[in-house]
Every structure is written in C-alpha cells, then in structure tokens.
Amino acid sequence: MLKTTILPIAALTGLLAGCMPAPTPVPAPAPIPAVQPVPVLPTEGISGLEERQPDLCGAKNYTSALSQPGSVIPSLGVTREYRVVEYRGIEPQEYNPQRVVFRLDASGNIYNIDCG
Numbered sequence: 209m210l211k212t213t214i215l216p217i218a219a220l221t222g223l224l225a226g227c228m229p230a231p232t233p234v235p236a237p238a239p240i241p242a243v244q245p246v247p248v249l250p251t252e253g254i255s256g257l258e259e260r261q262p263d264l265c266g267a268k269n270y271t272s273a274l275s276q277p278g279s280v281i282p283s284l285g286v287t288r289e290y291r292v293v294e295y296r297g298i299e300p301q302e303y304n305p306q307r308v309v310f311r312l313d314a315s316g317n318i319y320n321i322d323c324g
Contacts, residue, residue: 264305265323274321278312291324 270284278292290308293299295316303324311320 263323265308267308267321267323270308270310270321273310273318275317275319278310278316278318281310281318 265288270286273280273284281290281292286308288306288308289304290310291299293309293311295312295314305323307324309322309324310318311322313319
C-alpha cells in the first residue's frame with residue numbers, strides 16, 4: 209500500500225517541477241569606480257584654520273603628573289591657562305596653543321597632557 213501512494217506523489221512532484229519558470233539570472237555587480245585622491249590645499253591665507261604648534265604651552269613640564277589623580281592638578285603650580293577634560297567629557301573646539309590640557313581617564317587619572 210505504501211508503494212502505491214509514494215509513486216503518484218513522486219510523479220506529481222516531477223510534473224510540477226517541469227511547470228515552474230526557469231530561474232532568472234542574477235546580474236553581475238557593476239564595477240566599482242576608482243577613487244581619485246583629494247588634493248591637499250595649502251592652509252596659508254585661509255581664515256578659520258589654525259596650525260598646531262609643538263608644546264607652546266609647556267606641557268612637558270607637567271609630565272610628572274601622568275598617572276596621578278586629577279585632584280593633583282591645582283597643586284602643580286600651573287601658571288598659565290589650563291583645562292581639565294574629564295573622561296568622555298565634552299570639550300570646546302577653540303584651539304589655544306598657550307593653554308595646557310589635562311585629559312583624564314575613566315578612573316579620573318591623568319593619562320595625557322598637551323596644548324590646546
């Protein structure tokens with residue numbers, strides 16, 4: 209009994225497969241155009257751009273404070289303007305090469321000292 213019911217189902221499946229439309233071909237992807245390098249423009253004479261100077265604020269004088277808690281900054285005797293940037297804190301984007309910037313990590317310790 210089983211053999212007679214399987215045979216018609218197999219035959220019916222074969223007939224239905226012949227009625228299906230042919231698969232549509234997938235188009236080839238378009239070639240990626242070559243990227244042209246962007247020319248670097250000189251910054252002289254362009255207002256709004258500022259050149260970063262190396263250590264004009266004297267940040268190297270405070271490297272002894274690296275890895276120390278941010279609470280030691282007032283006791284360092286910084287004689288010029290300085291800023292403390294908390295971990296993931298928002299920092300204003302005006303650049304002042306004379307200002308010392310102390311950057312704190314997630315633990316509140318000083319991990320970087322630079323100008324800006």
